[in-house]
Amino acid sequence: MASVEDRWYREVKQADGSVEKVETDRQGKGKRWLLRWRDPDGTPRKKSFARKAGAEAEKAVIEADKLRGSYIDPQAGKETPGPYLTRWRGSQNSDPSTLEGMENRFRLYIEPHSIWRAPLNSIRPSTVQSWLRYLGDKGLAPTTIRVVFAHLSTALSAAVDDGMIAKNPCRASSVVLPKIPDRGVVPWAAEWVSGMRAELPDRYKVAVTLGVGLGLRQGEMFGLSPDDVDFLRYWVTVQRQVKFVNGRLVFALPKGQKIREVPLPPSVRDELAAYLARFPAQVVTLPWETPGAKKSVTAPLVMTNSNGEALKRPTFNQWAWSPARQRVGIPASRENGCHALRHYYASVLLDAGESIKAVSEYLGHASAGYTLKTYTHLMPTSEDRTRKAIDEAFRSMASAPDVPQGEAASV
Numbered sequence: 276m277a278s279v280e281d282r283w284y285r286e287v288k289q290a291d292g293s294v295e296k297v298e299t300d301r302q303g304k305g306k307r308w309l310l311r312w313r314d315p316d317g318t319p320r321k322k323s324f325a326r327k328a329g330a331e332a333e334k335a336v337i338e339a340d341k342l343r344g345s346y347i348d349p350q351a352g353k354e355t356p357g358p359y360l361t362r363w364r365g366s367q368n369s370d371p372s373t374l375e376g377m378e379n380r381f382r383l384y385i386e387p388h389s390i391w392r393a394p395l396n397s398i399r400p401s402t403v404q405s406w407l408r409y410l411g412d413k414g415l416a417p418t419t420i421r422v423v424f425a426h427l428s429t430a431l432s433a434a435v436d437d438g439m440i441a442k443n444p445c446r447a448s449s450v451v452l453p454k455i456p457d458r459g460v461v462p463w464a465a466e467w468v469s470g471m472r473a474e475l476p477d478r479y480k481v482a483v484t485l486g487v488g489l490g491l492r493q494g495e496m497f498g499l500s501p502d503d504v505d506f507l508r509y510w511v512t513v514q515r516q517v518k519f520v521n522g523r524l525v526f527a528l529p530k531g532q533k534i535r536e537v538p539l540p541p542s543v544r545d546e547l548a549a550y551l552a553r554f555p556a557q558v559v560t561l562p563w564e565t566p567g568a569k570k571s572v573t574a575p576l577v578m579t580n581s582n583g584e585a586l587k588r589p590t591f592n593q594w595a596w597s598p599a600r601q602r603v604g605i606p607a608s609r610e611n612g613c614h615a616l617r618h619y620y621a622s623v624l625l626d627a628g629e630s631i632k633a634v635s636e637y638l639g640h641a642s643a644g645y646t647l648k649t650y651t652h653l654m655p656t657s658e659d660r661t662r663k664a665i666d667e668a669f670r671s672m673a674s675a676p677d678v679p680q681g682e683a684a685s686v
Contacts, residue, residue, distance in 0.1 A: 276312075276338070277310060277311065277312035277334040277337050277338055278310070278311050278312070278334075279308055279309070279310050279311075279327065279330045279331060279334055280308070280309045280310075280311065281307060281308065281309075281327075282299065282301045282305070282306070282307055282308065282309050282323075283298065283299060283301060283302045283303065283307050284296040284297065284298060284299060284302070285297055285299050305323065306323035306324055306325045307324075307325065307326075307327075308323065308324040308325070308326065308327050308329070308330040309321060309322075309323055309324075309330070310322045310323075310324060310330045310333055310334055310337075312334070312337050312338075353394045353395070353396065354394065354395055354439065355391065355392050355393060355394060355395065356385070356390060356391055356392075356393070356395060356398070356427075356430075357386070357391050357392065359395060359430070359434060359439070360381055360385070360427075360430050361381075363430045363433055363434075364377055364378060364381070364430075370518075370527060370564060371518075371520045371521070371525070371564060371565045371566075372518050372519070372520045372527075375520060375521060377426055380419075380422065380423045380426060381426070384410055384415065384419075384423045385406075385423065385427065388406050388409055390402055390403070390405075390406045395431075395434055395439055395440050396439070396440050398431075398440075398444050399444055400444045400445075400447035400449045400450050401449070402444065403427075403444050403445050403447075403450050404449065404450055404451065407420060407424065407450070407451075407452065407453070410423065411453055417452075417453040417454060417455045417456070418455055420452070420453055421452055421453070421455070424445065424452060427445060428443060428445035428446065431443045431444065431445055432446075459649075459650075459651075459653070460618050460621075460622075460649060460650060460653070461610070462615075462618050462619050462621075462622035462653065463605075463611075463615050463616075463618070463619050467603060467605055467615075468483060468487055468616070468619055470602075470603035470604075470605075471483055471599055471600065471603055471605075471616075472484075473603075474598075474599035474600075474602045474603055475595060475596070475599045476595055476599075477553075478554055478580075478581065479578070479591070479595045480550075481496075481546070481547065481550045481554075481577065481578060482496055482578065482596075482613065482616070483616060484543060484546045484547060484550070485499065485547075485577075485578075485616075486613060486616025486617055486619070486620065487616050487619050487620050487623075488540060488542070488543035488546070488620070489511055489513075489537050489539070489543060489620070490537065490617050490620035490621065490637055490638050491513065491537075491617065492516065492529070492530065492614070492617060492639075493588060493591075493612075493613040493614065494516035494517050494518055494529075494530075494588065495513050495515075495516045495529055496577075496578055496613075497516065497517035497576070497578055497585060497586045497588070497591075498515040498516040498517045498526060498574075498576065498585075499511075499513070499515075499576065499577045499578065500515070500556065500574045500575050500576055500577065501551060501556045501575055501577060502574065502575065503515070504539065504544075504547065505539070506539075506544055506548065509538060509539040509540070509541065509544065510536050510537070510538060510539055511536065511537045511538075511539050512534065512535075512536055513529055513534065513535050513536070513537060513639065514528070514529070514534040515527070515528070515529070515572070515574065516528070516529050516530070517561070517576075517585050517586065517588075519587055519588050519589065520565065520566055521566055522566075523562075523566035524561055524585050524587060525561055525562045525563065525564055525565060525566060525568070526561045526562070526563055526564075526572045526574070527563070527564045529639055530639065531639065531640075531641055533639050533641075535636060535637070535639045537637050538637070547577070550577075551577065556575035556576055556577055556579075557575065557576055557579040557583035557584075558573060558574070558575045558576075558583075559573070559574060559575075559576050559579065559583070559584065559585045560572070560573040561585060592612070592613070596612070596613060617638070620638075621634055621638060621646075621649075621650050621653070622650070622653050624637070625650055625653050626653070631643050631646050631647050631650075634646055634650070635647075
């Protein structure tokens with residue numbers, strides 16, 4: 276049980292059995308009331324108060340929390356988010372590039388704010404909201420703010436599980452995240468696609484073929500091997516990507532750890548075969564998933580640089596993609612990176628009436644729901660399908676031979 280002690284006076288039993296309060300040598304010094312208790316594991320704790328009412332109130336809370344099993348050691352929450360988030364990030368099982376991105380976001384968007392240096396148990400929902408306002412004032416995009424917020428919220432949930440804080444302040448109803456503008460993906464015009472194929476260096480024109488023809492992500496283009504292409508059955512197995520982790524290249528599984536098969540159109544097969552005849556695949560060996568990993572993978576790659584090495588995303592974007600984009604007259608923006616070819620692939624399939632489920636599988640999305648959310652505005656509307664269906668029905672009736680009235684009546 277917890278107890279409250281008076282530091283300024285002690286009770287002394289007199290000879291007649293009465294009790295008299297006697298001043299201690301601490302009389303008038305420091306806070307008068309001392310609360311003592313033991314953690315559930317038996318560790319002794321204490322805390323000083325200026326007023327007895329405060330000590331008694333804290334005592335009641337501690338005893339109630341111990342009974343409910345929700346007791347939190349007051350000392351545990353004194354650690355600041357800085358070392359805790361760093362330790363938490365190091366315990367995650369995410370792939371190295373994801374952890375690298377997380378570390379960069381901590382450094383850029385959380386560390387400069389006072390929330391980084393505040394004790395964990397002092398962070399309130401209002402503290403989190405103030406930090407979100409700070410990010411917005413810096414001009415950070417709502418999508419990026421939400422990603423950083425998700426990192427912090429997940430880490431603070433872990434702090435709750437670790438018994439460091441009682442609640443996750445990020446989950447309070449008063450914490451309001453910035454709204455993401457409802458801007459659907461806008462596919463490139465066909466002229467932009469053909470313009471990029473014309474302006475990219477000959478060695479890299481195949482990027483347009485692989486992006487528009489197969490819907491590959493940039494890293495998957497760089498990791499594609501001729502061994503992954505079944506030229507006879509018209510299928511491509513997407514089972515590898517090239518990633519740039521901590522300044523070094525590695526092989527890894529595609530995003531989401533999902534290997535998939537994509538139909539190979541004859542026109543894409545022919546362009547790919549012609550490209551490989553001109554630029555033969557080069558054998559490349561890279562570590563698997565992490566730089567310096569003991570495991571390495573060797574594969575012939577469709578796309579390499581002039582030295583026969585795997586392509587680095589920053590280098591390719593700076594020296595090949597961006598100059599070509601500028602010559603075509605495409606605005607410089609994140610939306611107009613290599614990923615735009617993948618959006619074009621999705622828009623072509625949906626316009627042709629392909630199902631969301633199939634498009635999701637070919638793109639390697641986590642779920643068809645994500646694909647629907649991303650591209651639903653590109654799908655033909657039910658009104659369009661209705662008009663087309665009725666038009667087809669009327670055209671069929673108009674082209675059918677006339678039926679004599681008597682025969683029609685007897686049907």
